Structure formats: C-alpha cells, structure tokens
Amino acid sequence: MRSIGALGKATNTKVETIRYYERIGLLAPPQRTDGNYRTYDDEALARLSFIRRSRDLGFSLDQVRALLSLTDQGTQDCKTVDRIARDHMAEIERKIADLIALRHELSTMIESCGGGNISGCRIIEALSPFDN
Amino acid sequence: MRSIGALGKATNTKVETIRYYERIGLLAPPQRTDGNYRTYDDEALARLSFIRRSRDLGFSLDQVRALLSLTDQGTQDCKTVDRIARDHMAEIERKIADLIALRHELSTMIESCGGGNISGCRIIEALSPFDN
DNA sequence: ATGCTCCCTGTAGCAACTACAGGGTCAAGA
C-alpha cells in the first residue's frame, strides 16, 4: 500500500492528475486510511501505469477507457483493441501530414524575410490579405 | 459596412468566434447600428483575415496578438516578427519529430497483434507494465 | 400580424489537466 504521492512518483504523475482520473471514473476510488488518506495497492499501480503509457502514446482518455474496459474482460476477441490502435495510428498520420504541409508554408514565408522594417516585411505580407 | 454574419462568411469564421476575438481584445469593438448590431468596415475585415491566416498557420492567439501589435507600428525592425515565426517553426519541427517517434512505436505495437483473445493480445501487453 | 432570419448578452461546455485556497494529518526533532 502506498500514498497518492508515492503512486505519483512511481508513475510520473502529478497528484492532482491522479485525483482527476478518479473523479472522471478512470481509476476506482481507493481505500482510505483512518486519516482519510488514499492508499493504493499494486493493482492500482498497474492500472495507472497502463493509463500513463497509453496517454504517452497519444491515446485519448476515452480510448484509454475503452482499452481498460476491454482488458477487464480478457476473454473477448482483440479485434476492438486492434481497431482502436489503428484508428489512433491513422490520426497520427494525418497530423504528421498536416504539420509537414505547415512546415513547408512556414519555411517559405520565413526565408522570404529580407530584414528591413515591418511595413516591408514579407512575413507580414504573407499573412496579410489583398496584397498578393 | 457589413454585419457580423457577413464578416463571418467573408473570413470563414463563426459568428461566436468573432465575438470571442472581440471579448479577448484581439478585435476592437466595432461600431453599432441603432439596433445595437455590430458593423464592420474593411479594416476590420483585413484584420480578421490576418488573424485567420495566422491561426491556419498554427500561430497561437498570443503570437497573433504580438504580430498584430508589431504590424500596427510598421516602422520598427522586423526582427521580432522573424523571431516569432522561427520559434513557431521550431515548435512545429518538434511536434513532427515527436509524432514520427510515436508512429514508430505504434506501428511496432500494432504489427505485433496476433489476433487471438484479449488476454494474449500483444497490444495490451505492450501497454501493460511488469510483463516485458 | 406573423413568420423568418439575423443579431444581442451571458453562461456553460469541450480535453486533459494544473493550480490554488483553506484547511486536516502525521512523523520527527527540540
């Protein structure tokens, strides 16, 4: 059994974040000490580690919730797990493509800056309408 | 002079968003009609277009605010403009790198799924602690 | 007069936390 602070250190999670996960139902309310302190067992540690790892991989809390509830009924087919992961992957791909397009536009813009005063700056021009 | 709805259409911006920009001081409060309707002139249109273009390029509202106030004093050196743009570019680069690393991890994970039931799924295993 | 579309203000919601304020608890040292 460990305190919320110890759990936080073990999982690299802020105490407030742990309480937040409890509030939104992602972590079960743990047992309390006589002084009303939360105490966590190893299962809670494993569950929070799972959550953090999933979050680090960019899954949304809703996706994490789904993954957790699927894991809790471990006898089912893992098709849904696969689906969630692939959907997330597709989203990442989309974001990468968007950002690469953005980078191209930005770099063109930045390279055009001649370095005079602002009224003649090409960056500002590129942002402004009606002066193409 | 145009109504808020017309300005919204012209800049592809929702009416609520325009009011929001006004509330946070990004757009000046416009003139009003007798019936208390906002009316916008061409300058407001240009300003909102600038904002939208900057937002499309991923600048934060704070960055947009800075760019606008720099533009308003057009005689200054454009060093600061350049700086904002380069900072933003660096952030985009960081995000791209992060997402590419993420994609690598995810694809490894997804490819490892053999398709049985959940308790043996490699995706779940990859997310879980203590079972490496 | 009635409907319809637009506009107004003010407030609350989204994601995923984070940061207090204003207290209580607990272990250790003087």
Next chain:
DNA sequence: TCTTGACCCTGTAGTTGCTACAGGGAGCAT
C-alpha cells in the same frame, strides 16, 4: 510535549480556442 514541515484532503477556478446554447430583440417580407 510541542512544534515544524511535509504531506494529504475537498472544492473551485484557470488554461487554450473556441462552440453551443438559452432567452431574448431587430428587421424585413408576406
């Protein structure tokens, strides 16, 4: 024993950039 300090508690509000109402008023056409 008393006190100090680190930790914990609840509850609420802030962050970013909007978006969505609710409950009204304005303006125009029929």
